[in-house]
Amino acid sequence: KQEVTQIPAALSVPEGENLVLNCSFTDSAIYNLQWFRQDPGKGLTSLLLIQSSQREQTSGRLNASLDKSSGRSTLYIAASQPGDSATYLCAALIQGAQKLVFGQGTRLTINP
């Protein structure tokens, strides 16, 4: 059974820092891995999707990497801003099943 883990559960950093959020998964048989952000009381916003054949994807200040062999993905946020404060979730799409398996999320706070 695929399990997705995000550590730490919460992270607080000062504005301007570069930071890395971690995501690990137990089964390397995935189609893709997707990163989302969720603001309080809101739905999920898709940030980046990395196909299983790719190593990384970039969008603006965000860079996501994928290492299937080690079962890890990271989301790098450059020059963090208070508006980046949110919960960040990763989710792996399992091969052979139409199912995204989500991590529990990392609650990120950027302090001005």
Next chain:
Amino acid sequence: DAGITQSPRHKVTETGTPVTLRCHQTENHRYMYWYRQDPGHGLRLIHYSYGVKDTDKGEVSDGYSVSRSKTEDFLLTLESATSSQTSVYFCAISLGTNQPQHFGDGTRLSIL
């Protein structure tokens, strides 16, 4: 976000009553999904649809049914609501199996 509307946004009802949640999309995406989000469990897939009248179960489908009679609408029905179904329900859509999923803003459902 991504042309997805969930209704109602909030609902309070009593145990044993039927409840129907609606997801409406304007993106003409083939795939539609229903998730529930609960503290300690994260997001879990209830049911999904891969076309009109084509649906399948997710990991927490007991007590729920779905219908999709038109591309744009995906209904989630709780035939006889129980307190354990108190949750936030999210609808998501995607173009294909290996494409990003985009989420609605959610329905907060309380069963008393």
